[in-house]
Amino acid sequence: MKTIEFKPDGKSTIITPDLSSQDKAVRNEVLLEVLPLIFHKLKNKLTPILGYTQILMARGSDDFARERLTRIERNTAELTDALNVLKDYPQPAAARRRPTALDRLLEAMAPDWQEVAGAARARVILELAPGMPELTLDAAQMRVLLLNLADNAMHALQAKAADDREIRIATGMSGNALELRVRDNGRGMGEDEQDSIWSPFYSNFPGRAGLGLVICERIIANHGAACVVTSQAGEFSCFDIRLPLPGSEDITPAYGKKINDRTLS
Numbered sequence: 001m002k003t004i005e006f007k008p009d010g011k012s013t014i015i016t017p018d019l020s021s022q023d024k025a026v027r028n029e030v031l032l033e034v035l036p037l038i039f040h041k042l043k044n045k046l047t048p049i050l051g052y053t054q055i056l057m058a059r060g061s062d063d064f065a066r067e068r069l070t071r072i073e074r075n076t077a078e079l080t081d082a083l084n085v086l087k088d089y090p091q092p093a094a095a096r097r098r099p100t101a102l103d104r105l106l107e108a109m110a111p112d113w114q115e116v117a118g119a120a121r122a123r124v125i126l127e128l129a130p131g132m133p134e135l136t137l138d139a140a141q142m143r144v145l146l147l148n149l150a151d152n153a154m155h156a157l158q159a160k161a162a163d164d165r166e167i168r169i170a171t172g173m174s175g176n177a178l179e180l181r182v183r184d185n186g187r188g189m190g191e192d193e194q195d196s197i198w199s200p201f202y203s204n205f206p207g208r209a210g211l212g213l214v215i216c217e218r219i220i221a222n223h224g225a226a227c228v229v230t231s232q233a234g235e236f237s238c239f240d241i242r243l244p245l246p247g248s249e250d251i252t253p254a255y256g257k258k259i260n261d262r263t264l265s
């Protein structure tokens, strides 16, 4: 086991992409094709709003106006951030899967983990099991997946004291799958929340768009993988991505039917 730590200066639910639901696949397909265009247009409109607000603030208006302008500025900036969420969305047409060593990919992301550790003021620990086989992966998509999960972990950790924040990213084997696990000891999720997290626009994080896991779901499905979510409110959340080994079937449909009666909705 190789462990790398980046320092800063319950109940199990099993959720798998429900490939049998044609409607849902089509709906998310449309959503993810069309939204980037809409978001781009909206962002273009926000830029002058933010700019003019800042010009007015610099003019030194009275307290009443300044306080309102500050709110406009903050809301506009939050909205701009929220609209950025799809900018790295990997189009399926561009998916390039090739043999990839997940542990090397995780190690190569060291600058990202260092940034996460600093921004979240959390320990980020990589636990890389030895002898993991290479998998046929789209490395760019895997990075988007990992960064989305880490971003959620960062938000969830805000509820914790700074010296007790931890994100663990681990690899390991489980039957015919390689497991990639992202666990945080943040605020966790209740059961209702766990049921809703894969729905577009569902978000409990302030100023967020609620699209991160929709993108993750697509990436998981693109790789024929499944995701097991385990969480306890107030304690922890764990996202366990199970990637099928070469030669084994995609685990999604069988896996989903056998041990999960919940489906993404």
Ligand SMILES: Nc1ncnc2c1ncn2[C@@H]1O[C@H](COP(=O)(O)OP(=O)(O)O)[C@@H](O)[C@H]1O
Binding pocket: 148, 152, 153, 156, 184, 186, 187, 188, 189, 193, 197, 202, 203, 204, 205, 208, 209, 210, 211, 212, 213, 214, 237
């Ligand atoms: N690690 C986590 N800990 C607690 N809640 C989480 C975690 N990951 C996701 N969630 C919940 O799932 C919701 C949806 O996540 P996501 O799709 O990434 O959207 P966003 O990050 O924009 O809120 C979050 O708003 C939060 O309620």
Ligand SMILES: [Mg+2]
Binding pocket: 148, 151, 152, 211, 212, 213
């Ligand atoms: Mg997110």
